[in-house]
Amino acid sequence: MIDWNAHLIIGPIVLPMIIASAMLLLDERRRTLKAALSLSAMAAILIMALVLLHESANGAVGGGDTARVYRLGSWAAPYGIVLVADRLSTMMVALTSVLGGCALIFALARWDRAGPRFHALFLLLIMGVNGALLTGDLFNLFVFFEIMLAASYGLALHGSGEARVRAGVIYIAVNLTASLLFLIGVSLIYGVIGTLNMADVATRVATISVDDLGLFHIGAAVLGTAFLIKCAMWPLGFWLTPTYSAASAPAAAVFAILSKVGVYVVIRLSLLLFGADAGASAGFGLTWLFVGGLATIAFGTFGLIASRDLSRAAGFGVMISSGTVLASLGVGDAATLSGALFYLIGSTLACAALFLLAEILQRGRESDVGEARAVFDDEYRDPFDDEERNEPGLVIPAAVAALGGAFLICTLMVAGLPPLAGFVGKLSMISALVGVGDAAAWTLAAVLSVSSLGALIGLTRLGVGAIWTRDEDAPAFVVGAAELTAVAALLGACVFLAIFAGYGLIYTDHTAAWLADPQGYIHAVLGGGGR
Amino acid sequence: MMELVLALAIGVLSASGVWLLLRPRTFQVIMGLSLLSYAVNIFIYAMGRLRSGAPPVLAGEVSDPTRYTDPTPQALVLTAIVISFALTALFLVVILAARGITGSDHVDGKEPDA
Numbered sequence: 001m002i003d004w005n006a007h008l009i010i011g012p013i014v015l016p017m018i019i020a021s022a023m024l025l026l027d028e029r030r031r032t033l034k035a036a037l038s039l040s041a042m043a044a045i046l047i048m049a050l051v052l053l054h055e056s057a058n059g060a061v062g063g064g065d066t067a068r069v070y071r072l073g074s075w076a077a078p079y080g081i082v083l084v085a086d087r088l089s090t091m092m093v094a095l096t097s098v099l100g101g102c103a104l105i106f107a108l109a110r111w112d113r114a115g116p117r118f119h120a121l122f123l124l125l126i127m128g129v130n131g132a133l134l135t136g137d138l139f140n141l142f143v144f145f146e147i148m149l150a151a152s153y154g155l156a157l158h159g160s161g162e163a164r165v166r167a168g169v170i171y172i173a174v175n176l177t178a179s180l181l182f183l184i185g186v187s188l189i190y191g192v193i194g195t196l197n198m199a200d201v202a203t204r205v206a207t208i209s210v211d212d213l214g215l216f217h218i219g220a221a222v223l224g225t226a227f228l229i230k231c232a233m234w235p236l237g238f239w240l241t242p243t244y245s246a247a248s249a250p251a252a253a254v255f256a257i258l259s260k261v262g263v264y265v266v267i268r269l270s271l272l273l274f275g276a277d278a279g280a281s282a283g284f285g286l287t288w289l290f291v292g293g294l295a296t297i298a299f300g301t302f303g304l305i306a307s308r309d310l311s312r313a314a315g316f317g318v319m320i321s322s323g324t325v326l327a328s329l330g331v332g333d334a335a336t337l338s339g340a341l342f343y344l345i346g347s348t349l350a351c352a353a354l355f356l357l358a359e360i361l362q363r364g365r366e367s368d369v370g371e372a373r374a375v376f377d378d379e380y381r382d383p384f385d386d387e388e389r390n391e392p393g394l395v396i397p398a399a400v401a402a403l404g405g406a407f408l409i410c411t412l413m414v415a416g417l418p419p420l421a422g423f424v425g426k427l428s429m430i431s432a433l434v435g436v437g438d439a440a441a442w443t444l445a446a447v448l449s450v451s452s453l454g455a456l457i458g459l460t461r462l463g464v465g466a467i468w469t470r471d472e473d474a475p476a477f478v479v480g481a482a483e484l485t486a487v488a489a490l491l492g493a494c495v496f497l498a499i500f501a502g503y504g505l506i507y508t509d510h511t512a513a514w515l516a517d518p519q520g521y522i523h524a525v526l527g528g529g530g531r
Numbered sequence: 532m533m534e535l536v537l538a539l540a541i542g543v544l545s546a547s548g549v550w551l552l553l554r555p556r557t558f559q560v561i562m563g564l565s566l567l568s569y570a571v572n573i574f575i576y577a578m579g580r581l582r583s584g585a586p587p588v589l590a591g592e593v594s595d596p597t598r599y600t601d602p603t604p605q606a607l608v609l610t611a612i613v614i615s616f617a618l619t620a621l622f623l624v625v626i627l628a629a630r631g632i633t634g635s636d637h638v639d640g641k642e643p644d645a
Contacts, residue, residue, distance in 0.1 A: 139607055146614045153621060157628075165629045166640040169557065172622050173638075176564050177552065179618075183571045183611055190603070191578030 009070040009085045011048045012093055012130040016041055020123035028116050035108050038119040042104050045126065046097040052090040057507055067524035069136070077526050078200040082136040084525060087511040088341075092133045092264050095345055096257050098493055099352050100126045106356050106486035107250035114159035114248060121158070125151035125254060132261050136525055138186050138196045138223075141265065145182065145230075149175050152258060155251040156243055167246040174239045178229040185223025192216040199525035202272045202518055206279035213280060220273065224285060227269075230262030231322045234295040241303065241315035249359030252311065253352035256318055260348050263325050267337075270329065271515045272522075283332060290330025290440060296323025297447055301454035310358035310462050314351055317414045320451060321347035327444050328429055335432035336441075338512035342504055343416070343425025346497055350413030350422060353490040357406055360479055360487075361466040399477045400467060402484065407463045409491045415455040416448075421497035421504075426452065428505060537577055544570035555643070557626040557636050561619065568615040572608050579604025 019041040023034055055068065067086035071077065085093075104122060112118040128148025135141050153175075157168045190196055192212045193204050208216050225236070232240040240259065244252045266289070274284040300319035307313040321344065328340035409420065416426035426448060433441040497504055514520055544566050551563030579601045587602035626636075633640035 139610070143610060143614070146618070150618060150621065153618075153625070157625065160628075162632050162640070165625065165632050168625050169629050169638060169640070172618075172625055173552075173560055173564070176615075176618055176622060177567070179615070180564075180567050180571050183607075184574060187571075187575040187578040187604070187607070190607075191580075194601075196603070 007070070008048060008051060009068055009083050009134065010072075012045050012052075012097070013083075013127055013134065015044055015048075016123040016127040016130070020120040020127065023120045023123070024117070031113065034119045035112065038104060038123055039101075039108075041123060042097065042101040042126070045130070046094075046101055049090065049094040049097045052085050053094045056085060056087045056090045067521055069524050077136075078195055078197050081140055082197070082525055083134045084136040084199075084521070085134055086521060086524070087507070087514050088264065088268065089133045091341070091345070091507070091511065092260070093130055095260075095348060096126065096129050096133070099257050099349065099490070100129075100254055102486045102490045102493075103250040103253040103352065103356075105489070106253065106483050109480035109482040111159070111248050111250050115157075117154070118158060121151045121154040122254070125155060127151075129257060129261055133264060136198055138189065138198060138201075142179070142182055142186060145261075146179060148258065148261070149179070152251075152255065155254070156247045158251055159248045163246040164248075167242045171239055171243040174229065178226045181222050181229075182226035185219050185221075185226060188215060188219025188222065192219065197525070198269070198272055199522040202275075202278075202522055203526070205273050205281050206277060208279075208281070210280075217281065217284060220269075220281075220284060223269070224266065224288075227262045227265045228292065228326075230259060231266065231326060232259050232262075232296070232319050233292045233322065233326060234299040234319075237296065237299075237319055237322075240319060241312050244315040244318065244355070245309065245311040249311075249356050252314070252355040256348050256352040256355065259318055259322050260344060263322055263344065266326065267329055267515065272518045275516065275518050277518070286330045286332050288330075289326050290444075293323045293325070293327025293330055294444065294447055296320070297327060297451050299323075301451040301458075304458040305454050307458060307462065310361060310466060311355060313458055313462055314354040314358055316458075317347070317351045317354060317455065320414075320455065321351060324429075324448065324451075327447075331433065331436060331441055331444060333432060333436050333441075334512040334516045335435060335509075336429055337515070338505065338508040339425055339427075339429030339432055341508040341511055342501075343422065343429060345504070346413055346421035346425050346494055347416075349490050349494050349497075350410050353406070353487055353494070354410045354414065356483065356487050356490070357403065357410060360403060360477070360483060361407075363478070397477070399479050403477060403479065404463075404467050406487050406491055407459075407467065409494060411456065411459040411463060413494050414459060416452045417456065419498060421494050421501060424498060424501040424505070533581060533583065537573065537581065541570050541573050541577065544573070555637055555639075557629065557638055560638060561622060561626060564622070565619060568611075568619070572611055572615075575604050575608050575611065 019037055023037060026034060052068070056066070067084055069077070070083040072081045072083065075081070100122070107118065107122070125148055128144050128151055131144030132141055132148060135144055153168065153172050156171055157164050186196065189201065192208060192215050193201050195201055195204070229236040231237070244255055247255065270285060270289070274281050276282055278284070297320055300316045300323055303316035304313050304320065307316060324347070325340045325344050328336045412420045413422040416422040430445045430448060433445040548563045548567030548570055551559045551566065554560065554563070582600040585598060585600040587600050587605055589596070589599060629640060630636050635642050637643065
């Protein structure tokens with residue numbers, strides 16, 4: 001009798017892998033079967049993720065937080081490979097499965113027919129993301145990152161077309177270079193410390209001799225650069241907006257989680273390796289994260305205001321949310337990080353919903369990204385000449401009302417305005433920053449508020465353009481039932497997060513406290529003994 | 532002596548790789564990526580400490596573990612070679628598609644003066 005619960009942690013990795021490989025054997029024309037297979041796989045992953053989340057939320061039997069460790073092949077930790085599900089990784093796995101499920105439902109309306117092997121690529125992407133979130137050692141992190149990226153190259157090009165291929169060349173080149181940096185960083189760390197298990201590295205950071213410390217720091221910095229490219233931190237993130245706005249809507253929506261995987265790894269490694277116990281290395285790189293995060297928020301906000309196209313604006317929204325979390329991590333305060341983690345969940349869901357909405361709103365219109373266009377096309381018109389706009393009797397069809405409402409929720413979430421979850425996250429970050437109270441904290445609080453205003457201005461303008469002052473010759477809005485379900489589910493998750501914000505914040509508070517004290521993680525992985 | 536040769540090889544490969552990576556034609560970019568990945572693969576070996584003629588797998592009674600070389604970097608290099616090889620092939624396909632669709636092998640997909 002197999003104890004299924006003991007193997008639960010590997011499920012979110014193995015299940016999509018098996019289904020995706022089985023799907024490669026099926027004929028491309030058996031769409032219904034493929035759709036049913038991938039939907040049920042995503043549903044099963046969601047259930048597993050929620051079970052893991054529930055377990056990590058409730059902690060150990062005797063009270064306190066715990067991490068579930070799975071030893072592959074039953075080899076003990078520093079020598080064998082382990083998967084670790086603690087509060088942070090289960091939270092991210094649950095977020096991935098919600099986001100992935102919604103993007104998949106959206107794709108079923110028509111995007112899964114735009115090119116071959118969509119379902120297999122999609123499930124492999126989910127497998128890579130889950131693996132990267134659950135793995136406990138650096139080299140498997142590399143392997144899962146590559147699985148995730150290889151699938152994302154396929155998805156970025158899904159549907160083909162000149163814009164996608166052009167953006168894809170740059171996307172792939174940047175990510176291949178980042179992967180090489182990743183390898184350099186990993187091998188430098190291995191050369192100094194002689195282990196790749198993250199918990200084992202963490203126990204030895206304080207014991208590195210002064211001669212080797214420089215080499216270790218270079219390794220960590222190179223490794224960090226690779227992840228910061230993935231997070232799209234300024235100035236490493238110029239690839240993000242062209243790629244995401246060119247990609248098909250469900251692909252772009254699920255890509256919203258990819259940059260958050262980068263953020264997750266940065267949070268995990270910097271708090272585990274460079275926490276308070278790290279001796280001479282304590283707090284390494286935090287200033288860089290803080291400054292880079294601020295620059296990313298500023299760049300993303302200006303980019304969002306300058307966007308003429310909703311999917312580009314959503315891409316800049318992804319950058320703002322990465323930058324916010326990185327800068328909050330850079331403050332080095334657990335309460336700020338807790339708010340940032342809460343904000344991460346809400347903003348990722350909202351950005352994904354915005355990508356999906358952008359596709360619905362821009363459908364049937366030529367996307368003219370990068371083309372020269374008059375900024376104000378009514379500049380030289382006499383306002384009283386315009387008879388069409390003065391016509392009485394405004395008709396609001398149901399589709400327009402639903403899309404308008406959805407757009408409003410997205411805007412509130414991305415800008416972080418009340419009463420939704422984006423506001424709760426931002427407010428709890430800002431109140432923690434006021435508690436810290438130094439110049440850096442005040443700067444971040446100010447930048448966060450101004451960026452909210454910027455996002456509000458940019459998105460409102462685009463929303464007015466897309467819904468109210470739409471071209472008269474543009475086709476009417478057509479929304480598939482699957483598409484509406486997907487957007488409604490994502491926004492419903494945002495509303496749910498706002499209603500249960502109290503529980504959410506308690507969870508992220510505990511997560512931030514657990515991350516601030518890496519001994520719990522190290523103890524869970526190494527069993528207290530180490531080697 | 533071996534250390535010097537190895538360091539020079541890594542240095543020359545990565546310098547040429549970076550230079551090619553920053554060139555405007557896609558063929559040069561893919562050659563640059565290949566050279567860089569060779570450099571990185573050798574670098575991983577070097578980080579596992581250089582040792583010539585020592586076996587990586589323990590056989591029979593182990594009298595002295597220091598006489599064996601560290602097997603981990605070799606496992607890492609093997610994985611890294613396979614992955615970078617596969618992704619370079621994928622990149623090549625995308626580059627060919629870009630060449631076919633845009634009619635230009637410039638990394639931006641259009642000739643600078645066109």
